Amino acid sequence: MFKQLPNDQLEMVDILLNGEKIQVPLGTNVAAMTLSQGQRYTRTTSLSGSKRAPFCMMGVCYECLMVIDGIANQRSCVTYVKQGMQIETQQGVGSLPEGAHHE
Amino acid sequence: MNDHYQLLIIGGGPAGLAAATTASGQGISCALLDEQPAPGGQIYRSIESVPDTRAQTLGTEYLRGKTLAAAFRESDVEYYPETRVWSLNNGREIGITHKSQSKIITADQILVASGAIERPMPFSGWTLPGVMQAGAGQILFKAAGVIPSDGVVLAGSGPLLLLLAWQYLQLGVDIKVILDVTPLSNHLFALPKLPRALLAHHYLTKGLVYQRDLSRAGVKTKIGASNLQAAGDDLLKSVNYRHLGREHTIETDLLLTHFGVIPHIWLTQSAGCKHQWDNSQQCWRPRHDEWGNTSIEGILVAGDGAGINGARSAEHAGRIAGLQALFELGILTESERNKQAKNDQKWMKADRHIRPFLEAYFAIPQSMLATTDNETIICRCEEITAGQIREAVETGHGGSNDVKYITRCGMGACQGRQCANSVAHIVADAGGEAVSESSHYRGRPPVAPLTLKQLASLTKENRQ
Numbered sequence: 001m002f003k004q005l006p007n008d009q010l011e012m013v014d015i016l017l018n019g020e021k022i023q024v025p026l027g028t029n030v031a032a033m034t035l036s037q038g039q040r041y042t043r044t045t046s047l048s049g050s051k052r053a054p055f056c057m058m059g060v061c062y063e064c065l066m067v068i069d070g071i072a073n074q075r076s077c078v079t080y081v082k083q084g085m086q087i088e089t090q091q092g093v094g095s096l097p098e099g100a101h102h103e
Numbered sequence: 104m105n106d107h108y109q110l111l112i113i114g115g116g117p118a119g120l121a122a123a124t125t126a127s128g129q130g131i132s133c134a135l136l137d138e139q140p141a142p143g144g145q146i147y148r149s150i151e152s153v154p155d156t157r158a159q160t161l162g163t164e165y166l167r168g169k170t171l172a173a174a175f176r177e178s179d180v181e182y183y184p185e186t187r188v189w190s191l192n193n194g195r196e197i198g199i200t201h202k203s204q205s206k207i208i209t210a211d212q213i214l215v216a217s218g219a220i221e222r223p224m225p226f227s228g229w230t231l232p233g234v235m236q237a238g239a240g241q242i243l244f245k246a247a248g249v250i251p252s253d254g255v256v257l258a259g260s261g262p263l264l265l266l267l268a269w270q271y272l273q274l275g276v277d278i279k280v281i282l283d284v285t286p287l288s289n290h291l292f293a294l295p296k297l298p299r300a301l302l303a304h305h306y307l308t309k310g311l312v313y314q315r316d317l318s319r320a321g322v323k324t325k326i327g328a329s330n331l332q333a334a335g336d337d338l339l340k341s342v343n344y345r346h347l348g349r350e351h352t353i354e355t356d357l358l359l360t361h362f363g364v365i366p367h368i369w370l371t372q373s374a375g376c377k378h379q380w381d382n383s384q385q386c387w388r389p390r391h392d393e394w395g396n397t398s399i400e401g402i403l404v405a406g407d408g409a410g411i412n413g414a415r416s417a418e419h420a421g422r423i424a425g426l427q428a429l430f431e432l433g434i435l436t437e438s439e440r441n442k443q444a445k446n447d448q449k450w451m452k453a454d455r456h457i458r459p460f461l462e463a464y465f466a467i468p469q470s471m472l473a474t475t476d477n478e479t480i481i482c483r484c485e486e487i488t489a490g491q492i493r494e495a496v497e498t499g500h501g502g503s504n505d506v507k508y509i510t511r512c513g514m515g516a517c518q519g520r521q522c523a524n525s526v527a528h529i530v531a532d533a534g535g536e537a538v539s540e541s542s543h544y545r546g547r548p549p550v551a552p553l554t555l556k557q558l559a560s561l562t563k564e565n566r567q
Contacts, residue, residue, distance in 0.1 A: 001233060001356050002243065003252035005274075007154055025247075027140075027152075032247035040338050040356070041232040047486050051337050053232030055483075055521075057239035057246075058145050059138060060220045060367065062484065062516035073516070073552070077242075078138060 004036040013083040030076035031064045042066050043090040066090050107209045108132045110428050113188050114216035116144020117414045118406025118421035120175040122214050125425030127178030129434050134181040142172045146414045148245045160273045190548035191374040193399045205557045212401050212428040219364035219407035223521040225481050227332040233339025237267050237361035251276050251357050256342050258282035259361035261465045269313040282328040282344050286468050293464035300460030362467050366408045372546030380539040383462045384411050387543050395424035419451035473532035482522040484515020496533035502542045503527050519544045
């Protein structure tokens with residue numbers, strides 16, 4: 001669906017996307033990074049379980065919610081990639097990782 | 104960050120940046136709060152960090168943001184990026200979250216420069232992954248250099264659709280088809296506004312150049328397309344539409360739609376500023392005078408958040424509102440304010456000659472604004488359909504807020520940002536009244552996400 005044009009000016013960082021270790025440019029917003037990795041959706045709804053993907057990319061539609069560093073319901077379009085970040089597709093309201101508690 | 108400022112500016116787009124630069128060097132305490140990590144707003148997003156090749160594609164209009172951002176960086180205004188404003192009230196108290204710490208701060212003058220959002224336009228299948236707003240496509244490119252990899256269908260109505268198509272053309276993106284849903288009757292309605300639009304003919308010329316380049320490159324445009332539908336089981340597979348009386352289907356994994364932009368009014372709404380329906384722009388906007396004053400003393404608006412007039416006008420309006428704030432703070436006399444505002448008032452008026460034509464030409468048809476397809480989801484968050492909204496109206500729930508209480512539409516994570524206008528249109532249509540007589544959801548704080556921990560982090564001193 002999407003691809004990211006090469007940009008030599010950016011430093012690359014390691015992140016985990018759904019458990020897979022990948023290298024991505026530092027500072028890219030998480031939604032753009034996720035789409036350019038070939039992921040077609042970022043969450044499922046808590047009501048019907050239907051798949052949803054980023055829609056507005058400017059922080060107003062709340063469709064791009066993901067689990068970022070263990071915290072659910074983060075708008076991935078206004079969150080920026082950092083070294084070691086753990087990003088996961090959100091299922092419904094977003095279950096918590098084992099041993100974690102709601103922040 | 105102080106607990107109190109003489110002037111607080113919310114939003115780092117053209118209006119906010121221009122206002123901040125105007126307020127600089129005047130010896131007042133002034134801060135600008137913005138959700139993004141860098142200045143520019145959506146229109147000049149990533150303007151400071153964009154690589155040269157990308158900037159070239161985005162063009163000279165985009166590069167104008169560089170000057171604005173640089174002037175702002177040189178100002179003495181305190182800058183708080185990645186700051187969420189989740190509350191504003193008529194006592195000029197602002198609830199914010201900055202670096203996970205929440206705070207309530209106050210100001211004598213507050214300028215809300217919240218900008219625009221893309222008009223959410225429900226149609227069958229618009230919630231499928233693969234359907235996005237055209238502005239989202241442009242932000243992906245501006246902010247991250249991300250472009251469609253397997254072709255794209257562009258659909259809707261408005262100048263942004265054409266601009267994005269032209270930019271994608273420069274980038275070698277396969278544009279499968281452009282579905283222009285602008286009704287042909289709009290051309291007639293817009294014609295009387297053309298002479299005034301010719302006063303701002305550079306906008307028209309640009310549009311014609313884009314059209315010429317696209318058609319030379321062989322990009323197909325279906326003018327007067329209708330019955331737009333996105334189809335697929337759980338992901339977008341194809342787009343259906345009607346053109347010249349025939350039904351068509353085109354396979355695609357990406358559909359970008361555009362139906363104009365509307366002011367982002369959640370903050371001014373929750374503060375209690377009076378709003379009015381703008382028939383020409385087909386949206387609500389905060390009432391304001393020529394200086395940006397809203398119905399609440401000390402709260403000003405400028406830029407697209409005050410009514411849609413585009414980036415250049417936003418810059419002028421931002422400067423004018425900045426001068427007004429300085430006048431209210433006693434820094435400028437009335438005659439100094441008037442004198443310094445003259446050029447901006449003149450240029451703003453000239454820039455806006457194009458608007459009535461654009462608004463008439465790209466007016467969205469009533470049949471799309473108030474869909475009669477009862478299966479279409481209107482509230483994306485709570486998954487409420489047009490049929491459920493019409494049923495609520497038929498059983499005696501005659502306003503947007505009544506429909507909200509009975510169906511939960513507008514109560515999800517986006518707080519109604521994606522459905523407020525559509526619900527108002529459908530409620531008006533079902534009740535047989537004009538949308539101008541209809542109501543908008545009441546906005547309530549927090550208007551941006553706030554965790555309990557962040558709420559609890561409010562210290563005693565700033566909770567008072």
